[in-house]
Amino acid sequence: MNDTIPRTRRRTENRLDQLATYQTWNILQLQLSFSLLFADFTRKTIKTLLQGSDQSPRTCASLSSTNSIKSFNYSKSCTGGRKRRSSKNEPPTVSDVRLVIVGRTGAGKSSSGNTILGRDAFRAAASHSSVTVECTKQQEKLSDRTVTLVDTPGIFDTSEADETVKREISKCINMSAPGPHAILLVIKVGPFSAEERDAVKKVEEIFGKEAWKYTIILFTHGDKVDDIDQAVQEAGEDLKVVLEKAGKRYHIFNNCQANDRRQVLDLLQKVDTMVDDNGGQCYSNITYLEAVKMLDQRESELREVYQKKLEEGIKSVESKYEKLLSEAQQEREQVEKRLQSELEEVKRYYHALESGVRHVVEQIGPAESFDEILNKFHETLKLN
Structure with a gap:
C-alpha cells in the first residue's frame, strides 16, 4: 500500500510533464x-x-521633345496595351482606353457616359441646371477592352466658385492620368450657342491646343436629326471651325436609346482609328x-x-x-x-x-x- 502511493504520484507527475511538454510544443508550432x-x-x-x-521608357505624345521631361520614364499604360488589328482595314484596338467627357452644362455629358458604359454610372441632369458637381470616374469592360470614363463637373458653369472649378479640374487630370486616349467634346444638336463657344474655349485652356488631335465631337439628341452628316455640312461657321480643329471627327448619340449598342461600338472604333493615327499613344502635357x-x-x-x-x-x-x-x-x-x-x-x-x-x-x-x-x-x- 505504501509503495502504491509513490508510484501513483510519479505517474501523475510524469503525465503532467507530458502535458506541459505538449503545450510548449503547440505554442512553438503556433509561433512558427x-x-x-x-x-x-x-x-x-x-x-x-x-x-x-x-515602367516603360516610352513617353506620351506631344511631349517627347520637351527638354524638361527627357529623363522621365513614363508608364507603359500610356499606350493602353494595343491589340493587333484583325484586318489591314481596321486599326488595332486599345485594351485599356481612357475617355474624358467635356462640354457645357446640360449638353448631355453624364447621359452620354451612361450610354457608353451601358448602366446608370453618372447622375444625369434632368434640366438645364448642372447636376454633376464633382469629377467622377467609372470603369466597364466593353467589347474585350476596359473603358475608363471620366465625367467632368460643371466647370463650364459660371456660377461655380473659381476654387471649386480649379479643384475639380485638378481631380479630372488626376483621374485621367497618365492622359486620355480621347477627349469627347459633347455638343447638343442644334444652333451653336455662345455658351457652347465659351465651353470650347475653356476646353482648349484646360487641355491645350495639342489636345485637338485627340478630340472627337460627340453630338447628342440624335433623335432630333435624321442625317448628322448633312446637318454638319449645313452647320454655321463657328461650329465648322470647331470641327476643323478636331480633324472633322464626330459622332452622334441618341441617349434615349442606350440599348442601341451599335452607336457605342461605332464610337469606340473611331477612338481606335484616332489613337492609331496618333501613334497608339494617349494625350499628355506637362500638367499630366x-x-x-x-x-x-x-x-x-x-x-x-x-x-x-x-x-x-x-x-x-x-x-x-x-x-x-x-x-x-x-x-x-x-x-x-x-x-x-x-x-x-x-x-x-x-x-x-x-x-x-x-x-x-x-x-x-x-x-x-x-x-x-x-x-x-x-x-x-x-x-x-
Whole structure:
C-alpha cells in the first residue's frame, strides 16, 4: 500500500510533464505558423509592389521633345496595351482606353457616359441646371477592352466658385492620368450657342491646343436629326471651325436609346482609328506628367503607411492570442481557429485599403500635404 502511493504520484507527475511538454510544443508550432504566415505575406506584398512599379521608357505624345521631361520614364499604360488589328482595314484596338467627357452644362455629358458604359454610372441632369458637381470616374469592360470614363463637373458653369472649378479640374487630370486616349467634346444638336463657344474655349485652356488631335465631337439628341452628316455640312461657321480643329471627327448619340449598342461600338472604333493615327499613344502635357509623379509618390507613401499598420495589427493579434492560448485548456482548438480568422480579417482589411490607394490620392489637390491626406482619410475610415 505504501509503495502504491509513490508510484501513483510519479505517474501523475510524469503525465503532467507530458502535458506541459505538449503545450510548449503547440505554442512553438503556433509561433512558427505566425512566422511563416507573415513571411509569406511580406513576400507577396513585395512582389506586388515590384510589379506595380514596372515602367516603360516610352513617353506620351506631344511631349517627347520637351527638354524638361527627357529623363522621365513614363508608364507603359500610356499606350493602353494595343491589340493587333484583325484586318489591314481596321486599326488595332486599345485594351485599356481612357475617355474624358467635356462640354457645357446640360449638353448631355453624364447621359452620354451612361450610354457608353451601358448602366446608370453618372447622375444625369434632368434640366438645364448642372447636376454633376464633382469629377467622377467609372470603369466597364466593353467589347474585350476596359473603358475608363471620366465625367467632368460643371466647370463650364459660371456660377461655380473659381476654387471649386480649379479643384475639380485638378481631380479630372488626376483621374485621367497618365492622359486620355480621347477627349469627347459633347455638343447638343442644334444652333451653336455662345455658351457652347465659351465651353470650347475653356476646353482648349484646360487641355491645350495639342489636345485637338485627340478630340472627337460627340453630338447628342440624335433623335432630333435624321442625317448628322448633312446637318454638319449645313452647320454655321463657328461650329465648322470647331470641327476643323478636331480633324472633322464626330459622332452622334441618341441617349434615349442606350440599348442601341451599335452607336457605342461605332464610337469606340473611331477612338481606335484616332489613337492609331496618333501613334497608339494617349494625350499628355506637362500638367499630366507632374500629376503622375505626384500620384505615384503619394501612392507609395500611403502604401507604406498601410504596410506599417498591417504589421502592427498582426503583432497585436499575436500578442492577444498568445495569452489566450497559454490559458486555454478545453477550448484550445476553438481559440486557434478564432486566431486564424482574426489574422485573415486584419489582412483583408488592410489589403482592401491598399487597393483603394490610387482612388484616394486622385481626390487630393497638389497643394495639400501628405499629413492632410492621412488626416482626412483616417477620419473617413475611422483609423487610429
